[in-house]
Amino acid sequence: MPTARLPRPPAARTTVRALVALVLAVVLAAGVVPGPGRSLAPEPAGAQTTLRGIRNVDVRLDTLTVPTGSSEYKSSPALADLDGDDRPEVVVAAPNGTVTAFRVADGGVRWRRSLGRTAIQASPVVTDVDNDGRVDVVVATMDGRVLLLDGQSGGVKRTFRQGAPLFCPAGVDCRPDGFYATPVVADVNGDGRKDIVAPSYDHTVYAWSWGGTLLWRSYLYDTLWSSPAAVDLDKNGTTEIVLGGDIYAGNPLGLPQGGLLWVLNGRNGARFPGYPRSLPGQTIWSSPAIADIDGDTRPDVVVGTGTNGPFGDGAAARRLWGFTLADRRDLPGWPVSMPGRVVNQPAVGDIDNDGRPEVVAGTEGGYVVALEHDGARKWATCNYSSTSQCPGSPNLPTHGGVAIADVDDDGNQEVISALSPRLRVYRGYDRQLEADHLLTDYGTLGPTSVAAIGEINGSTVIAQSYFYRVGGHGGQARAGDLVRTTLLTTDRPLCAEDWPGFKRGPARDSLVPPRPPWNPFPCARPFVAQQYRDLLGRELDTAGATFWAGRLRTTWSGARVVAGFLNSGEFGVVAAPVSRLHLGLKGGPPIDGAEVRDQMQRLRDGESLASIAEGILASGPWARETDDQLVTRAYFTLLRRAATASERSAALAAITARGRAAWYADLSQTTEARTKTDDRVQVIMIYVGLLARGPDQGGWDYWAPRAETGTPVQRLISLFLNSGEYRNRVL
Known part of the structure; x- marks a missing residue:
């Protein structure tokens, strides 16, 4: 038996009858659009962190009628290295059917891909789907397609299509079309290759192999807005799919109308025993976040609700749910009453360095709320344009989310959120405002997406997308307006990043691992620096930090990095x-x-x-x-x-x-x-x-x-x- 110093390892929304036709933009403008009133100077914050504007990158919209299912712009940007140069691009999917990869370094367009007369509300997924050593981009459209794009060129590698409607009268399409939710990429059938799972408005969840084979299709009775997560919840080696759903009154399940939390067997799409779990009072449009919240080593789920009109905005709708997935039991102290409905995905991370996860969410009414693992409120703060507007305004339609990361390398993770035209950075452990940045000017519509956090040349980058109304007109976005992504930096390295974007980053896995790949260090850079000292006998250089940290942030484990060092030309x-x-x-x-x-x-x-x-x-x-x-x-x-x-x-x-x-x-x-x-x-x-x-x-x-x-x-x-x-x- 080994020395004691090194332990031995253990042997609905109610059925959508029709989609609102929205006159929006669709033709991508040539290049980066400057826009009027463009000011990227940081706003005074009165704390440590400084936000400096890098630039705006814009997608200009032209007239076309496209069904989007929502007048809000939900797609969150992805910051990821697409071409292997160790510098991230920002990938923006727009409601005009375009996907654009902008270079963060100079704002230029690396590639753009028009997917035709459709809309995109799902967020782009960036990961190596086909195991060729290069990242791909997965996007889902509102006309019923999921596309696999080459990360370097934007070329279409494969198209997956929604099937014929189920349980409709002969010859009648009684289901709406479109993939509103963001797909999840994971090996669901145990063959060692990644698969793509996507919920559709047509009431079904699709699972395809990377090569295009339909693995299964599961009918879930009502429209699906919630973006799924993949996790082995019972630790038997089989991946399960977790997502929210809607259910109508008088349904065959015998459950009350409102929301459902589904868990499906990844191998065949069958319902996991005991599911769906009924969460009555509102639909579940929020996307689930998966983590071990209570410290018992089992995966738990936290999820918000939705804003379906018939269900209203009562106490049941203003809940944030938390329970253990394996047995469906509420976590101690959960569900939690919130100041408003939580429509976006909650974020999970250790924001006070106590070794336990906290849950942070944006709510209607303009609040950002942080909760301890036991559901106790840690803090809440108004994150609306004017912080005096939240009290007494519970119906403010603030549907954005939050990210969690140490964006200034001070050893404390911050909470980053834009629920209005102002993006703010709060110190995680006590909600102190560290930075406050106005996103362009009066033309900005409050973001309903989540900021993406990354790093370039040793400095943190924050990317926030939103509708920009050219000329500052009132109302919703219209022809000639922009999808604008503002790029900011703290001019400080990025360290811990427990939740650096929607669905926990560009891979969109929504899953907090038991340990980060750089364990026991707080982030990638000191982990790599230690390997340089131990294995190469020298200090970490800038190029090495960028190269290895980038790999740890994508698919490389810490062990894989160390193995590379052990067998390197220097060690x-x-x-x-x-x-x-x-x-x-x-x-x-x-x-x-x-x-x-x-x-x-x-x-x-x-x-x-x-x-x-x-x-x-x-x-x-x-x-x-x-x-x-x-x-x-x-x-x-x-x-x-x-x-x-x-x-x-x-x-x-x-x-x-x-x-x-x-x-x-x-x-x-x-x-x-x-x-x-x-x-x-x-x-x-x-x-x-x-x-x-x-x-x-x-x-x-x-x-x-x-x-x-x-x-x-x-x-x-x-x-x-x-x-x-x-x-x-x-x-």
């Missing part, structure tokens, strides 16, 4: 040969980590491997052995076999001609020696690299056999990274 090429020299003589512990590190540095500085081997051979029992005995030891320990007669003769001749150290160094570098020791050498390298010591006997006896019998190196690294010994060493 692996010196650590492996030195580790093999020790292993070939000793077979295992004791191996002095400090001695190995010193010898690695000498090899890095140009000393020959033979010279280092000479020092190792000079001490220990092998120093007193004859040449023949040394050959026997080295072959048995390094190659795990006896030397043949010809090999022994050649070895002794080489020792006579060149010396014991030169012969032994050469033997340790043969292909056979590398192959037969690679797994054990990896264990030594992990101990030396992460724990700054050699393996103890108990740890070696436990981990070396497992490494040789197929335990993935990244799993071993992950266990070390999450151990108390590693945390105590680096923090």
Whole structure:
């Protein structure tokens, strides 16, 4: 059994009858539209954080009638590196059927794609769907399509289409069309490849394989506005799909009209036992957020409601729900009464550094409310244009959301929200206003989307999209208006980012993992800096910080990053040969980590491997052995076999001609020696690299056999990274 320092791992809305036709824009203007009254100077905030405007990037709208299902603009932007240059683009999907990728660095258009006479309300999803090593963009349209776009060019790689309506009279289309909700991308059928799951206005949820095969279609009785999440809620290796829904009076389920929370089996779309759960009083248009809220290691869900007129705005509608998914039991202190309906998705993050998650949401009436894990109110603040307007104005139609991130690298996560034409940054633990920025001018319609948080060249970027009424006219957006995205920066690095955008960022997974990939550090940069110091023997440079932090923010685990460092040209090429020299003589512990590190540095500085081997051979029992005995030891320990007669003769001749150290160094570098020791050498390298010591006997006896019998190196690294010994060493 391993040392105690490193623990052993455990063996409705009521049916939409017709959609409102909205006269909106549709032809993308050529380039970035400046717009009148454009001012990007930061507003005074009276706190630490400064918001500086970078620029606006605009999509101009032209006349076309498109059904959107809402006069509000719901799509949230995505900040993600599309082309592998380690600098993010901002992806904007507009209600004119266009998707545009703007470069954050200069505001130029990297690509734009028109998807025809349709509208887009769903947020773009940015992730590598087809596992080709390059990110894709998934978008859903209001005419019943989900499209997979190439992230680098915007070209259409695949189109998934809504099917024929279910349970309608023959020849009659009795269902509305369109994907209002944002799809989720996850492996739902267990084949190791990502799939796409999208709820439709046509009352069904679709699941497609990345290659275009319809895996299943599940009928859920009423329109679906809520964007799904994917999680293995019972930890059986099968992914479930979680989403909100509507249900009408007199439904076949025998449930009261109002809202439902659905959980579907990811393999076949069947209802998970005990679901749907009825949440009466309002529809569930809000998108669920998944996290372990109460600390019992099981996934919980928090979700708001909707604004369907017939259900009104009573106490039941102003609830924020929280319960354990596996057994549907309300969390202690939940549901919580809110000052207004929560239509957007709540955000989850540790905003006070107590190691427990808080829940933060924007509400109607202009409030941002932060709740403790037990539902107790931590704070609430008015986030309307004038902070005096919230009291007494419960019906303010503020439908935007919040993001959570440490945008100024001060060790405390902030809450970022724009429920009106002002984007504000609040210190998470006490709601102190840190920054206040007017989004352009009087032409701005209050955002109903969520800001995206990212980083470029070591500085935090905040992207907020909204309708901009050119000329400052009244009412809703109309022909000639803009979808504007304002880009801001704090001129400070981005650190912790528990919820950096709608559905927790560009991948839109809506799921807070048990540990971030940079655990035990608060964010990516110090994690990478530690690997530079430990494994490369030097300080982190700007290019390295950008490269590795970008990968940790996308799909790379911390263990994958460390594995890359361990086998890099700077660490692996010196650590492996030195580790093999020790292993070939000793077979295992004791191996002095400090001695190995010193010898690695000498090899890095140009000393020959033979010279280092000479020092190792000079001490220990092998120093007193004859040449023949040394050959026997080295072959048995390094190659795990006896030397043949010809090999022994050649070895002794080489020792006579060149010396014991030169012969032994050469033997340790043969292909056979590398192959037969690679797994054990990896264990030594992990101990030396992460724990700054050699393996103890108990740890070696436990981990070396497992490494040789197929335990993935990244799993071993992950266990070390999450151990108390590693945390105590680096923090």
